[in-house]
Structure formats: C-alpha cells, structure tokens
Amino acid sequence: MQQELKSQLTKQQIVQEAFTLFYEKGFKTTSINDVVKAARLTKGAFYHHYKNKEQLGLEVIELKVRKRVYDGMILPLSDAGNPMEILEKTFLNRIKSFPFYDKQNGCPMNNFINEIGNYETAYQSALKHIVETWKAALITLINRGKNEKCIKQNISSEAVAVYLISAFEGIRGIRKLYNDDDILNQYISGLKLYLNQLKA
Amino acid sequence: MQQELKSQLTKQQIVQEAFTLFYEKGFKTTSINDVVKAARLTKGAFYHHYKNKEQLGLEVIELKVRKRVYDGMILPLSDAGNPMEILEKTFLNRIKSFPFYDKQNGCPMNNFINEIGNYETAYQSALKHIVETWKAALITLINRGKNEKCIKQNISSEAVAVYLISAFEGIRGIRKLYNDDDILNQYISGLKLYLNQLKA
DNA sequence: ATAAAAACATACTAGTTGGTATTTTTTATA
C-alpha cells in the first residue's frame, strides 16, 4: 500500500512539474530531461511510470489543464442566481484575477490547442472534450437565462457560447504579445458590451 | 544583377517552403534540414542567406504571415461602401472561403503567437505589429460607421475591434480540434448576432 | 582571359532528443 502511495506521489510530482514546464515553454520544447530534472528524478523513474512523452502530455491535459478550465470557467456557471450576472462574473472575474504569470503565458489549453491541435488525434479529442464540456455548461446557463426572461429569446445559445469561448481563448493568446493590460481592458469592454446586448 | 536576382529567388523559395512547413507542423518542430530539403537546397545555401533559424522565422512572419492577414483581413476594410456591410463581408467571406487545409491548420499568425509568443521579444513585436495594424484598420472603419450613422455612437470602437479580432483568432484555433464545420457555423451565427447589435 | 566574389554543396561538430537495457534500491510478503 505504501508502495502504491509512493508511485502515485511520484506521478503527481512528474505531472505537476511537466504542466508548469509545458505552460511556460511549450510542450514540444520541453524535454523529458527537463521534466525529470525539475521533478528531481531520473529518466529511469519516468519511463517506469510513463510509456512515452505523448502519454505524459495526455495526462497533463487530463489532470491539470482540464481541471483548470473546469474550476475557473465551468464550475462557477452552475452557481445559483441571475444567469446574466453569473455569466458576467465568471468571465470578468477570471480575466481580472489572473496574475502576471498567467497573462504572460496565456491559456494552457489554448497553448496546447495551437501547438499540437492539428494532426495529433489523441490530443485533439482530449482538448475537444474540455471545450465541449465548457460549451455545454454555457448553453445550459444561457437557456436558463432565457427561461427566466433575463436573456433574449431570439438568440442561439450555441452561437453565444461559441462566440464567448472563442473571444476568451483568442485574447489569452493575443495578450501574450503585450507588456501591459491595455488590450485586456479593451477585451473586457468588448465583453461587457456583448453581454449587455444579450439582456432581455 | 543576375546574381542578385538568383539570390532573391533562392530566398523566396526558402521563405515559401518554410512558411508552409511552419504552418503545417509548427515553427519549433520544423528543422532547417526540413526546410532546405523542401526547397531542394543544402544547409550551406541556407546559412549563406540567413544568419540563423530565428532570422528565417522573422522573415516568414514579415513576408508571409503579415501579408496573409493584410490581404485577407485588413485591405478589404478600406473598401468603399457601407461600413457595416464591409465588416460583415470581410469576416464572413474570409471564414467561409477557407479551404479544408486552412481550417485544419488554423491561423498562421495565431499559431505563431501561441507557440512562440512569450519570452521571445523579436517575435512578439513582429506579431504585435500585425495585430496593431489590423486593430487600427478596424477602428478606422468603425469610426467611419459611427460618423455615417450606421453604427451605434455609444460603443467603444477599440473594444469592438479587439473583441472581433479575439473571437476570430480564437475560433481559428478551436476549429483545429474538430473534423467538421459545425463549430465554425456556430461562430458565424455568433458573429452575425454580434454585428447586428452594433447597428445604429 | 582572369581574379575576386558570390552562390551553393559537402562533410562535419558538439549538443540534445526520446527512448532502452541493465543495475541498484526500496518495499511487501512468505
């Protein structure tokens, strides 16, 4: 039992360090040597727990990237209260609460999508699953807003959800190019404007 | 004179093949060997024309990526006609006219941004320059729309410009995860909705 | 015609990559 615990702890350590490195310097540019060095382990230990680098990447997406999006952007959507306010609060709070580090490095999911999104089926579906979950949660909330007469009836919930996600992921990338928050504040203005126009 | 022409032709060939490879498989993952092989040249030839890989990357951004965004998304904005219609036409036409290849591989600029956007100053400013040019062109058009009373007065042109760009770049990445155009059509619905709400 | 210079090719280096084979250490169980 203690052995299994140790094994899990080691894997956790590897995944944690890998996530940080992938986030900061990209998946392709991070070597297994980088990861085991950061985790203060050796290659032998790594390849005892993981078949190859791809499997590590998938586990990082599954355990870290997914959780991040889930906790930050999906879970808050199921709170009780005015759907329109929840929508605003979730997007704005998230953007505003990012530390400099997160602004500089962008969205871990978006980084993965744009670095290895194409032609790597396993990654594609892992990332797609996160997006789909997010989208579904947004649609549910928007539909609730329609039912409760605080969101316009004649708009497509799906379209709004996709447009919200797109703009959010887009700005996370674009922000990386800048050294200040001006562009982020402009995005926030644009988002507020957009949300206001959805109100019934 | 003939020599200079030959030199320019070789460089063009290199930049062209490099752009394609960077687009298809990423900047970091494409080796100089890949590039010279595609251009049917040798390493000696490459390093005669370019100082290093970074310089090639910058030239690809400057000559290819920039032109692509300029021709597809910026130049059409300065057409004569109803600003609102131009806005709609430019974004929708562009999205709808992408061949499968372009949908699968995403936006070359966005790929660069998310792959090497952070901690590489030279790339940052090259890419930022493209975004800024795009943004400025959008603002000009939106302001014209306000003057001509076809766009609401009480909205921030900057905010709209940034939100439009963000969503566009965002969906180009997200589309990479899918095998069909459903998500793209939902984006288009969302975009139409958004644009309609700007009308005066 | 010839010498210099530019364009390009060949062969190489030192370092890194993902991954493996083998050995040592730790842990669980009899």
Place this chain on the structure above:
DNA sequence: TATAAAAAATACCAACTAGTATGTTTTTAT
C-alpha cells in the same frame, strides 16, 4: 529473514538539432 516485485538510478543509444568549416561551382567585374 529470505525472496519477489516494484521503484528508481545509471549508463547508454541512434537519430536528430542548429550551426560551422571548407570546399566547389557559378557569376561578375576588370
């Protein structure tokens, strides 16, 4: 306490990386 199995370390490999040194061919100027 002996033994098997899991965990981790060491040492290694072939392929690949960006870049260089040194050639050879082609073009240009005189």
